[in-house]
Amino acid sequence: MNFQNKHFLFDFDGVLSKSPDTLFEAWSFAFRRVGGVNIEKCEYFLLEGIGVQKTVGILGEKYNVKPSDYSTIIRLKNDYFRKNYSFTLYEGVSEILTKVRTNGSKTALVTGADKHRILQSVPKDFINHFDVVVTSDDIVNTKPDPEPYIKAAGLLGVEPADCVVLENAPLGIQAAKAAGMFVIAFKSTLSDSYLSDADLILESIIDLLDIIKTDMQEI
Secondary structure: OOOOEEEEEEEEEOOOOOOHHHHHHHHHHHHHHHHOOOOHHHHHHOOOOOOHHHHHHHHHOOOOHHHHHHHHHHHHHHHHHHHHOOOOOOHHHHHHHHHHHHHHOOOEEEOOOOOOHHHOOHHHHHHHHEEEEEEEHHHOOOOOHHHHHHHHHHHHHHHHHHHEEEEOHHHHHHHHHHHOOOOEEEEEOOOOHHHHOOEEEEEHHHHHHHHHHHHOOOO
């Protein structure tokens, strides 16, 4: 894979931001408080990217939580996350963003989070690293549907085949592959066995930095 003349589409949670554990804690808190149930970390991470409404619906149905309680669960989850999340990037993120943009690549942030959470928890100067931001509010079909990544490529004015997607979740990987894009997966939340559909699997985003630093040459 040659990264010259490629454009980079980044998932947020688990790729750029060290937020997955806090998100899991928030969902766990909400489901314990309302439904008296303990959700499992792996089952939550396997749903990452699907969006808040579908997440609460799938977990709620599994644990026999009343649909009338879903809005309360979401509110408690959001409150917990807002109070406990501190914006923290993985090592190497800032350098990678600077490098690819300096090289002339376009960048997009493509997240299953809603626009309110991104605007509330992510500093504006970080958002400015991206030419395009696509949240769950900007699409009809969430990951694993390819719509989020196809929309991002369209807004960037580039072909899907010229895009490199950075993901950590199986649903995001499926979405990007269905969009016809090259996918790099990071093991920030799940092991290799869950990420096997990706074209390249790395331990974390810092491992991509050495590749980027070689002037975007072939892997």
